[in-house]
Amino acid sequence: MKAIKRIAIVGIGGVGGFIGAKLLLSSNALPVQVTFFARNDAYKNIRKQGLIFESGGKMDMVHPQHLYNRSKGAYDVVIIATKSYSLELATKAYADIMDKQTLVVPLQNMVNAAELVKGVAPEANVLDACIYLISNLIKPGHVKHLGGPGKIITSIPEGSNHKWFYEYMNQAGIPMEGRADALHQIWKKYLFISTLGTITAAHDLSFGEVIKDPKMTHIWIQLMEELALLAQSEGFALGAADIDHFLGFIRDFPEASKSSFQLDIDIGSKGEKEFLVDFVIQRSLERGLEPLTYIDLDNLINRRLGIDV
Template identity: 35%
Template structure:
């Protein structure tokens, strides 16, 4: 660590950042562990003045972190940087906050990708110790400064070089975190769920519950998962048929009306993670000579619906 005071920055106070940051800020208020919300614009203004309104399991709380800022000089060097921003913004954001990271800073990733380390190293080739991770949760922004946890277990897995002091501190801060020495298989298992579900719900404009009720769409989903299974094998990751069934069953753990973040971004005309959840599968399958007719079909439907104009 960099000093006696432990500084943890949560970069991006959206659905995931709010879910992660709220319990940490609540637990470590007025302690030697400082929680910093790194955000900008209206979100920063609202949280600075009114706090973060966080809803979970029928309880609403207003949370004030130790600092809300988008100024690297004010934030200073961080001991821990938790990346909760969308995958497409990682490089630009890290370039902005590179002065908040040194060789001792632990960078925790929670993106829905299997190549977060490679993305980070494009901007920070040597600085920071990367612990790749993933989170299972449905949490959305109702409006700037107001985050609502909709469902999902909220389980976090992280891996990489183990820091024996950090994990207990995050657990004590209210996060359900498990450390695993080898994270790649877990990242692919998460991707096996997230990527095809995001794609098919966007293409057919259905909620998780509507997807479950449509046998034809569930069959397409299963075939898309088989295509990712084949891609995983080319990356020395074994995804079993049981993993596919587990991923399908995970849909039942979310509220009927849940939507994927990709779908919500398309609906709200925001920048999307299609590059990482759809294009990545198709492009890498081509490299390995894998046929992806189901992913291709869903991709064409997405392009027609949202990107044709």
């Protein structure tokens, strides 16, 4: 690799802060420049004191040389780490940092993030992507990595000139791979996040409370079955083996764990509801499916939010 490559991260919260901190803290010799795009208090606090990053019992202060709150010309790679509900507006706000040479990596818990970004930046090379991570925003400019390797799976980029990016991420301790079945992996992750988010938010239960109560476990399985049917109708073969996998996988989390969607509903915010619950119901109905458990739980969530059902 000869010329300096430029990576932009849009949204410096739980995910963007984790990636940005890992990249800036690594002693990587490759000629790569990393830029943070933040806004509001995140921008002000990082500018004033740096990004506070906690991980593995250690606290680091990270001082990005390149921190902006508005666009700055095209980048080689743009990682978009906003919440799902901010994705479209953020992509519009930063459309001119993505040209036809740019690889775009949206990391939302959505199955159609790439489709949405392509609608706004049709020239860019937009990947299907997801990240396996638990990293929370403590306050703007302060991020705590709680678990998960931060592994990123993407679809395989067109052309052969993006190898440096995968090498760079891996060398910085962010395992990253391009896979032909990336969208299948994203649907599989969504099978877990959407269903667990929905049941924990509707009934205000911790992960432990879902698996210890057979009635609640049964409802969770029904949600997973409904989502697996939707995935199948979209061409992704998810089914009983995946559901069994997640019934075991949830036991790796501390019993008191709560989903981030549940925490949003607890404070009266609808958070990513449109993308975790409404999307499933709407797409299922369009496909002639009957997501009855999702509809029941959506009514409970709406009641918790004080929305008339």
